Amino acid sequence: MFKCKGCDIDARDGVKCSLCQGQVDFPCAGITEGGWRKFGDRRTTWKWANCKSSAATSPRIGLLNTSPTDTESILAELKLLSAQMEALPALVDNIREIQAELMEFKAIQSEFSELKSSMETVNKEMKILSCKVSTLEQEVENMGRIKEQISLIQARVEKLEIKQCESDQRSPINNIEIKGVPMSTDENLFSLIAKIGDTINCHIPKDQINYISRVPSRKDKFNRNIICPVHNSYKKA
Structure with a gap:
């Protein structure tokens, strides 16, 4: 200068x-x-x-x-x-406009960088959330399998209970055997059991009787014994 x-x-x-x-x-x-x-x-x-x-x-x-x-x-x-x-003032104005646009561009670039950082944070959180959802889905699926297994076990338990009940009903300990009752045509064994119960003052409700039938006897081929299985053995006692 x-x-x-x-x-x-x-x-x-x-x-x-x-x-x-x-x-x-x-x-x-x-x-x-x-x-x-x-x-x-x-x-x-x-x-x-x-x-x-x-x-x-x-x-x-x-x-x-x-x-x-x-x-x-x-x-x-x-x-x-x-x-x-003469063109210098216009050139200076253009340079100033370019500088202003550059400043705006830098501001936009800074905002874009912040937005990019925010998006990266959101993506990380989404991945974490996705992992948690996958874990929950796996747990729900496992719970569904466990529920199915429980249902199968319950069904088996019910079947076992039914079999046990049927076994108890067929068990000799629950059978009432009556001997010496003459056979007659068209006899009603349920009515016969009811009369015998009234006679000995031991009434057996009909809903407690599993079934009634006569079975062959070695000693008396003409008069068969009456077998009456009951649901509960205390009725027999």
């Missing part, structure tokens, strides 16, 4: 006069930056126009001859530079 000797304004880049050793910006020097770069080694002997006019009165410095072609080239470059300078 330096202060231009021509316009007294701060400038970032420019040229240096070999006569006064002063620095001037490109517009005050009457040359473009590209033209200045093309000078090459001649930049060390470049002279500012103001210094040239001042040096014209000195016999030690000769006049500088400038061709019309160089003048036209310089004017064209100045016009191009002027047009570029």
Whole structure:
């Protein structure tokens, strides 16, 4: 950064006069930056126009001859530079807009990162929940199997109870055997048992009698004994 000797304004880049050793910006020097770069080694002997006019009165410095072609080239470059300078404010505005959009993009990117982190947390929790649900489903399935096994066991227990009851009914300990009762045609053994019970004052309810039948006897082939199994042995007693 330096202060231009021509316009007294701060400038970032420019040229240096070999006569006064002063620095001037490109517009005050009457040359473009590209033209200045093309000078090459001649930049060390470049002279500012103001210094040239001042040096014209000195016999030690000769006049500088400038061709019309160089003048036209310089004017064209100045016009191009002027047009570029006019577009500079719009370019600055565009840069500012781009910077604002970049800031918004960074904010969106930050929000997206937070959302991504939240989604990862949700996914982890969903996996944990899915494992718990799978475990519960397995337990429910096992409970269903256990329930089926319990039902089968209950059915078997009921069958065993029925068999036990039937076995008890068929057991000789529950049988009442009556001997010596003459046989008659169309006899009703239930009525006969009821009469005998009334006679000996031991009434046996009909619902306690499993069945009644006569069985053959070795001693008396004509009068068969009466067998009356009861549900409970205490009735026999």
